[in-house]
Amino acid sequence: MLENWVVVPTCLPVVLRRCHACGTGCFRANGKFRVNANHKLIDAWLLVLCTGCGDTAKLTILERVNVRSVRPELLELLHENDLGLAAKLLQDPAVLRRNRIALDWEGAWRLGTGSTGHFRDVSVRFAAPIPVRPARLIAEGCGLSRGEVERLIEEGKVVSAVRLRGKVSRDFTFTLKR
Numbered sequence: 387m388l389e390n391w392v393v394v395p396t397c398l399p400v401v402l403r404r405c406h407a408c409g410t411g412c413f414r415a416n417g418k419f420r421v422n423a424n425h426k427l428i429d430a431w432l433l434v435l436c437t438g439c440g441d442t443a444k445l446t447i448l449e450r451v452n453v454r455s456v457r458p459e460l461l462e463l464l465h466e467n468d469l470g471l472a473a474k475l476l477q478d479p480a481v482l483r484r485n486r487i488a489l490d491w492e493g494a495w496r497l498g499t500g501s502t503g504h505f506r507d508v509s510v511r512f513a514a515p516i517p518v519r520p521a522r523l524i525a526e527g528c529g530l531s532r533g534e535v536e537r538l539i540e541e542g543k544v545v546s547a548v549r550l551r552g553k554v555s556r557d558f559t560f561t562l563k564r
Contacts, residue, residue: 388559389505391527392498394513398473399489401434403443410438412490415476417469420444421461428453430464432472432481445485447475477515491516499527509559517553520546524560538562 401413413434422429428451431444447464448456463471475481476489495516510523524544525535538544546560 387505389508391508391510392513393495393516393518394498395495395516397494398476399491399494402488402490405436405438405441407441408436408439410436412437413443415472417472418467419464421464423453426453428456432475447481497523497526507559507561511557512555515555517555519553520550
């Protein structure tokens with residue numbers, strides 16, 4: 387029987403970026419945007435707060451873009467400080483690259499198993515591209531230690547088409563042979 391697990395974000399991840407005021411490397415996004423229009427050009431930033439000193443930093447979303455080229459729905463979401471839009475933009479590789487930031491998902495996700503405990507094949511689906519080690523997911527979902535899961539992988543009792551070492555952020559399946 388195929389068991390379905392889902393990795394779901396519970397909050398926005400921590401933004402890893404050096405604070406110019408206090409030197410702390412962590413910022414929290416709260417879904418607030420700043421939008422500035424100058425004639426026909428528009429700029430938009432996602433505001434993040436330093437976890438050390440509370441100073442505000444801006445992550446560039448739009449820079450000197452013609453207002454007519456921006457979808458009206460996007461402008462509305464920016465003006466409404468939409469939290470869903472903030473989450474979507476933080477997962478956009480172009481935004482991460484442009485702002486030279488990384489994300490720390492530690493404590494910002496949960497695994498929904500709905501597990502009966504009697505399974506052999508498991509499908510893991512990601513609601514958002516959250517990088518997680520498969521061994522950690524398997525350990526949490528099966529109620530095992532990570533060391534025990536690593537041993538099962540070494541013995542060939544946990545098999546998958548994806549590499550079980552390192553991190554994954556895309557859907558995968560695995561088989562547990564007991």
